[in-house]
Every structure is written in structure tokens, then in C-alpha cells.
Amino acid sequence: MQKITIAIDGFSSCGKSTLAKALAHKLNYSYVDTGAMYRAVTLHALRNNLIDKEDTLNEEGLIKVLDDIEISFVFDQHHKTSETFLNGENVEKFIRDMEVSKHVSKVSSIKEVRAKMIAIQRHMGKKKGVVMDGRDIGTNVFPKADLKIFMTADTDIRAQRRKDEHTSKGQYFSLEEVKRNLQKRDYDDSHRKENPLSQAEDAVVLDNSDISREEQLEFVLKLIDDLHLLMKEREKEKERQRHH
Numbered sequence: 001m002q003k004i005t006i007a008i009d010g011f012s013s014c015g016k017s018t019l020a021k022a023l024a025h026k027l028n029y030s031y032v033d034t035g036a037m038y039r040a041v042t043l044h045a046l047r048n049n050l051i052d053k054e055d056t057l058n059e060e061g062l063i064k065v066l067d068d069i070e071i072s073f074v075f076d077q078h079h080k081t082s083e084t085f086l087n088g089e090n091v092e093k094f095i096r097d098m099e100v101s102k103h104v105s106k107v108s109s110i111k112e113v114r115a116k117m118i119a120i121q122r123h124m125g126k127k128k129g130v131v132m133d134g135r136d137i138g139t140n141v142f143p144k145a146d147l148k149i150f151m152t153a154d155t156d157i158r159a160q161r162r163k164d165e166h167t168s169k170g171q172y173f174s175l176e177e178v179k180r181n182l183q184k185r186d187y188d189d190s191h192r193k194e195n196p197l198s199q200a201e202d203a204v205v206l207d208n209s210d211i212s213r214e215e216q217l218e219f220v221l222k223l224i225d226d227l228h229l230l231m232k233e234r235e236k237e238k239e240r241q242r243h244h
């Protein structure tokens with residue numbers, strides 16, 4: 001079957017990566033977690049003291065070291081998932097920390113950071129057969145993506161999911177604190193100047209507040225089946241016109 005590009009955008013902690021991973025696994029596609037890329041840049045900034053104790057980011061300093069940052073994904077056969085590498089180091093267990101979450105919106109709003117990440121993302125998706133999740137995939141990275149999904153879910157449900165994720169790693173935060181961080185990121189991500197989070201006109205909205213992971217996967221697989229049928233029809237039509 002013809003390989004397609006699938007763009008999944010939406011708010012923080014909506015389950016984008018869970019759905020994207022399941023889809024990539026099912027279709028044997030590659031999965032690119034673009035949020036992880038911005039998180040890796042943020043981790044680099046924190047480690048290089050480019051964010052001070054007052055939480056001020058040294059933008060110029062970060063832009064200067066951008067060329068030193070190399071980000072890649074390596075598929076882990078054991079965990080059956082792709083892991084984020086920053087300059088050759090597996091940083092998967094650091095990039096979801098609250099400290100990174102607190103600063104990532106700021107880092108991802110920098111034009112030069114975005115330009116670099118978007119170039120890498122376009123390169124990764126060049127051959128199609130990719131599921132990419134983020135904030136601007138369907139609107140900016142791949143505006144011609146074959147299938148665009150915009151995910152959303154109730155804020156309280158999202159906050160609880162993120163809190164559980166932290167708890168499973170032995171990190172304890174109140175629900176209120178996690179919720180505040182989510183709401184602030186949603187606001188910042190949707191209101192920034194460079195490629196803000198917005199729903200592409202041709203995106204299919206998926207609100208997963210009350211539906212299971214299996215139902216979400218089934219829903220999108222059906223969309224993909226329909227799309228493949230449509231593509232076949234279009235091909236046939238082209239063939240017909242060629243013979244006329």
C-alpha cells in the first residue's frame with residue numbers, strides 16, 4: 001500500500017504520542033516525537049546554564065550553541081519505541097522532567113530553534129511512511145500531509161494523565177501544579193509568534209476525553225483505510241484519462 005504522511009497535532013498531554021506510537025507500530029511506519037526534540041534543546045540549555053535561577057533564558061547564548069546540538073531517534077528493540085538522543089546520549093529519562101516542561105515553551109518559541117528543528121523534521125519525513133506528532137506538523141512542517149489529526153481532551157483529564165506519568169517515575173507534584181503547567185503551555189504554544197499551535201483547516205478533530213486507546217486507534221485506522229480507497233480511485237481515474 002502507498003505510504004502516507006500522518007500529522008498529529010494538539011494540546012499538551014492529549015495522548016498524541018500514545019496514538020502516534022500505536023499507529024506507527026501497526027503500519028510499520030517511523031514515529032517522530034517533535035516535542036521531544038524541543039525538550040532536548042531545552043535540556044541542553046539547562047545543562048549549559050543558559051537558563052538562570054530567575055528562569056530567564058539566554059536566547060542569544062542558545063542561538064550561538066544551536067550548531068552544537070545534534071538530535072536523533074534510535075529505535076529500542078527491547079522497549080519497542082524510539083528514544084531521543086542528544087549529542088549521542090540517550091536523554092529519554094530527562095526530557096519529561098518538570099524542569100524541562102517549565103521552560104520548553106519559551107525555548108520552542110525561538111525562531112532559530114524552530115528553523116533548525118523543522119529542517120530536521122522535514123528531512124525525517126521526506127520518504128513518507130511517517131507518523132509525526134507536535135503542534136505545527138499539519139499547519140507548517142507538512143502542510144500537505146495526507147492525513148491530519150487534531151487531538152484535544154478535557155484539561156482535568158490531561159492533568160491527571162501527566163501527573164500519573166510523573167508519579168510512575170517517582171516524581172510527586174500536586175494535580176494543581178501539573179494543571180497550571182499544562183494550561184500555561186497551552187496558552188504560550190497557541191499565542192506565540194512563530195508557528196503557533198492551531199488546527200489545520202483540513203484536520204480531523206479527535207477528542208479523546210472519553211474514548212479508549214483502542215477506540216482511538218480504530219478510528220484513525222478507518223480514516224486511513226478510507227484514504228487509501230480514495231487514493232486508489234484517483235489513480236484509476238488518472239489511468240482512465242491517460243487512455244482517452
Ligand code: DC
Binds near residue numbers: 034035036039108134
Ligand atoms: O508534546 P510535548 O509536550 O512533549 O511538547 C513540548 C513542547 O514543545 C510544547 O510545550 C510545545 C513545543 N512544541 C512545539 O512548539 N512544536 C512542536 N511541533 C512540538 C512541540
